[in-house]
Amino acid sequence: MNKLAEWQLTLPLALAFAAIFLAPLLMLVGVSFFNDDKITEPGFAQWAKFYGDPFSYKVIGDTMLLGVKTVCATILVGYPLALVYLDAPQRLQKVLIFIIVMPLLLSVVVRTFAWIVVLGREGVVNQLLLSLGIISEPLRLLQTELGLVISLTQIEMPLMLLPLISVMSRLDPNLRDASAALGASRWRTLFTVIVPLSMPGLVAGCLLVFASSTTAFISQTVIGGVRLIYLPLLIWQQSLVVFNWPFAAVVSISLLVSVLTVVSALSWLGRRSGGYVHG
Amino acid sequence: MQSTPAGRTLDVEDLTVRYGQALAVDGVTLAIEPGEVVALLGPSGCGKTTLLRVIAGFVRQAGGRVRVDGATIDHLPANQRNIGIVFQNYALFPHMTVAENVAYGLHARGMRGPEVLAQVSRFLDIVQLGGFRERLPRQLSGGQQQRVALARALAVEPSILLLDEPFAALDRNLRLDMQIEVKRLQRTLGLTTILVTHDQDEAMSVADRIAVMNRGRVEQFDTPVAIYDRPQTLFVNGFIGTTNLLNGRVAALDGGTATVALDAGATLRLPAPTGLSTGAPVMLSVRPEQLALSQVPGPESWRIERGLSLPLGAQLVHEARTTDGASLKIVEPRRASPADAARIYCMLAADAHPTLFPRST
Ligand SMILES: Nc1ncnc2c1ncn2[C@@H]1O[C@H](COP(=O)(O)OP(=O)(O)OP(=O)(O)O)[C@@H](O)[C@H]1O
Ligand SMILES: [Mg+2]
Numbered sequence: 001m002n003k004l005a006e007w008q009l010t011l012p013l014a015l016a017f018a019a020i021f022l023a024p025l026l027m028l029v030g031v032s033f034f035n036d037d038k039i040t041e042p043g044f045a046q047w048a049k050f051y052g053d054p055f056s057y058k059v060i061g062d063t064m065l066l067g068v069k070t071v072c073a074t075i076l077v078g079y080p081l082a083l084v085y086l087d088a089p090q091r092l093q094k095v096l097i098f099i100i101v102m103p104l105l106l107s108v109v110v111r112t113f114a115w116i117v118v119l120g121r122e123g124v125v126n127q128l129l130l131s132l133g134i135i136s137e138p139l140r141l142l143q144t145e146l147g148l149v150i151s152l153t154q155i156e157m158p159l160m161l162l163p164l165i166s167v168m169s170r171l172d173p174n175l176r177d178a179s180a181a182l183g184a185s186r187w188r189t190l191f192t193v194i195v196p197l198s199m200p201g202l203v204a205g206c207l208l209v210f211a212s213s214t215t216a217f218i219s220q221t222v223i224g225g226v227r228l229i230y231l232p233l234l235i236w237q238q239s240l241v242v243f244n245w246p247f248a249a250v251v252s253i254s255l256l257v258s259v260l261t262v263v264s265a266l267s268w269l270g271r272r273s274g275g276y277v278h279g
Numbered sequence: 280m281q282s283t284p285a286g287r288t289l290d291v292e293d294l295t296v297r298y299g300q301a302l303a304v305d306g307v308t309l310a311i312e313p314g315e316v317v318a319l320l321g322p323s324g325c326g327k328t329t330l331l332r333v334i335a336g337f338v339r340q341a342g343g344r345v346r347v348d349g350a351t352i353d354h355l356p357a358n359q360r361n362i363g364i365v366f367q368n369y370a371l372f373p374h375m376t377v378a379e380n381v382a383y384g385l386h387a388r389g390m391r392g393p394e395v396l397a398q399v400s401r402f403l404d405i406v407q408l409g410g411f412r413e414r415l416p417r418q419l420s421g422g423q424q425q426r427v428a429l430a431r432a433l434a435v436e437p438s439i440l441l442l443d444e445p446f447a448a449l450d451r452n453l454r455l456d457m458q459i460e461v462k463r464l465q466r467t468l469g470l471t472t473i474l475v476t477h478d479q480d481e482a483m484s485v486a487d488r489i490a491v492m493n494r495g496r497v498e499q500f501d502t503p504v505a506i507y508d509r510p511q512t513l514f515v516n517g518f519i520g521t522t523n524l525l526n527g528r529v530a531a532l533d534g535g536t537a538t539v540a541l542d543a544g545a546t547l548r549l550p551a552p553t554g555l556s557t558g559a560p561v562m563l564s565v566r567p568e569q570l571a572l573s574q575v576p577g578p579e580s581w582r583i584e585r586g587l588s589l590p591l592g593a594q595l596v597h598e599a600r601t602t603d604g605a606s607l608k609i610v611e612p613r614r615a616s617p618a619d620a621a622r623i624y625c626m627l628a629a630d631a632h633p634t635l636f637p638r639s640t
Contacts, residue, residue, distance in 0.1 A: 174370035177337045180357035181364045182384030182435055192383075196374050 167201030
C-alpha cells in the first residue's frame with residue numbers, strides 16, 4: 001500500500017518526461033523512416049544514404065574521437081587540479097571551487113567567443129608565444145581540432161572536476177598517511193590508493209564530459225568552424241539549411257546511439273570499480 | 280624472518296608543534312626504553328594524536344627532535360621512517376582484500392612473490408585471521424578490521440609501533456581481548472610501542488609507563504602504580520582514579536615531614552613536597568581505599584557525617600561529609616560490621632600514602 005503510494009508520487013514527473021523526451025524521440029525515429037524530405041513516402045532510403053556513404057563513418061569517428069580527446073585532456077588537467085584542491089587550505093578551496101564552476105555560470109556564447117579572442121591569430125596565446133620568441137609565425141589554432149579540444153577542455157572542466165572532487169573529498173585522509181607509513185612513495189600512493197578509490201568520480205566525470213563535448217554544437221561550430229564536421233553540425237545543416245528532416249533524423253539517432261554506447265560502456269566499467277568510497 | 284627484532288629506543292626531546300598560532304604539543308620530552316609500552320593518556324584535544332603524527336612523520340614539528348636508537352629521524356619523510364601506525368578508524372584500504380592490505384607495505388618495499396605470501400600468512404596467523412585472506416575490509420567486523428590493521432602495520436616489521444586509540448570502537452569484551460592480544464604480540468616481537476588512549480583503565484592495564492598529557496604538555500611520565508599512588512600534579516591526581524580532596528594548613532615543618540592541620544579537624548604528619556612553608560594553605564589528596572572508618576575519636580581522625588553506603592562488587596562505598604563541608608568517598612572491603620552505624624570518625628588507612636599539594640587561596 002505504502003509502496004504503491006510512493007510509486008504513484010513519481011507519476012507526474014514520469015508523464016512530463018514522457019511528453020517532453022519520449023514523444024519527440026519516437027517522432028524522430030518515425031521521421032527517419034521516410035524517403036523524401038516532404039515526409040510523405042515511407043522507406044529506408046535515408047538510412048541507406050547515410051550508412052552507404054564512407055563520409056558518414058568519418059564524421060561519426062571524428063565526433064567520438066573529439067569526445068575521447070576532450071575526456072583525456074580534462075583528466076590530464078583535472079585530476080592534478082583535484083589533488084591540488086584537496087590539499088589546499090579551506091579558504092583557498094572556496095576560491096578554487098568558484099573558479100572551477102565559473103564556466104557553468106557563463107553563457108556558452110560568451111565563453112566560446114572568449115576562446116576566439118584567446119586562440120585567434122592576433123590572440124593572447126599567439127602574442128605571448130611570439131613575444132617570447134618560441135614561434136616566429138602565428139599558430140593556427142582556430143578552426144583546428146587542437147584549438148577546439150583546448151577550449152572544450154576548459155568549458156567541460158567543471159563536469160570532470162565536480163564529481164571527482166566530491167568523491168575524493170569523501171576519502172579517508174588517513175588512507176594516504178597509512179600508505180606512507182607502510183613505506184609507499186607519493187606516486188605509489190596515488191596510483192594504488194587514490195586513483196582506484198576515486199574511480200567512481202572519474203568515470204562519472206568522463207561520462208559527462210564525453211556526452212557534453214560530442215554534442216557541443218556551438219563550440220564545435222564557432223571554434224572548429226565549418227571545415228571540421230561533427231555530427232551536430234551535420235544535423236544542423238540537414239535540418240535547418242537543407243531542410244531534409246528524415247536525413248537529419250537518421251544522423252540524430254546515430255549520434256544518440258554512438259554516445260549512449262560509449263556512455264554505457266563507461267558506466268559499466270564504473271560500476272565494476274565503484275562502491276569503495278567510505279571505508 | 281622468524282627472528283624477533285630487538286626493540287628500539289624512542290626519544291622525544293622538547294617537541295613543540297604549532298597549528299597556526301595554537302600550540303598543540305608544548306615541549307614534550309619522553310625517553311622510551313626498548314620494548315616498552317607507553318600509554319599517552321589525557322583529555323580530548325591535549326595533543327596525543329598530534330604527538331603520534333609527528334613521530335610517524337605526517338606533521339612537522341616547530342621545534343625539538345625525535346630519535347630512534349639515538350639517531351634523529353626528523354629529516355626523513357613518513358615513508359622512510361619504518362614506523363608502524365594503527366589509526367583509530369583503522370584506515371584499511373577498502374578496495375583491497377585482507378591479504379592485499381597486509382601485503383601492501385611489503386610490496387611498497389620491493390618485496391615480491393613467495394616471500395610476500397609467507398610474511399602475509401605469518402602475520403594473518405598471528406592475528407588469527409588466516410581464513411579471511413580474500414575478504415574485503417567492509418565484510419569484516421570491527422574487531423577483525425582492527426586485527427587486519429595491526430597485521431598490516433606489523434608485517435613490515437617496523438621499528439616502532441604507534442596505536443591511536445585502537446580499541447575505542449570496540450565493545451567492552453572485545454576490547455579486553457584485543458588489549459591482551461596486542462600486549463602479547465608486542466611482547467613476542469619486542470616492539471617499542473606508544474598507545475594513545477583516553478581510557479585510564481586501558482592505560483593502567485596495558486602500559487609499562489603512562490605519560491599523562493594536558494594541554495600539550497606531559498604532566499607526569501611514570502609507571503601506572505606511581506601515577507596512581509604518587510600523582511605529581513593536581514591535574515594528574517584528578518584525572519587518574521577517584522580521589523578525595525581535603526583542605527588544610529601547614530602547622531609545622533620538620534625536615535621532610537609536614538604537620539598538617541585539616542580544616543575537617545585532624546592533625547596529620549605527612550611527607551612534604553618541596554616549596555612548602557609553615558602556615559601555607561595545602562590540599563590533601565587521598566584515594567577512597569586509603570581512608571578508613573573508625574568509632575573512636577583521636578587526634579589523627581576527624582568526625583564525619585555518614586551518607587549512603589553502596590555495595591560495589593566485593594566492596595562497600597561509603598559517602599560522607601566532613602564538618603567543613605567537603606564530601607568524601609570511602610571504599611572498604613565488604614564485611615559485616617556490627618558497630619557500623621557508630622563509626623563516625625574517618626582516618627587514614629594503615630598503608631595510606633596521601634599527597635599534599637600547595638593550594639592557592
Ligand atoms: N590539522 C589541524 N589544524 C589545526 N589544529 C589542529 C589540527 N589537528 C589538531 N589540531 C588541534 O591541536 C590540538 C591537539 O589535537 P590532537 O588531535 O592531537 O588531540 P588528541 O589529544 O588526539 O585528542 P582526542 O583525544 O580528541 O583524539 C587540538 O586543540 C586540536 O584542535
Ligand atoms: Mg586523537
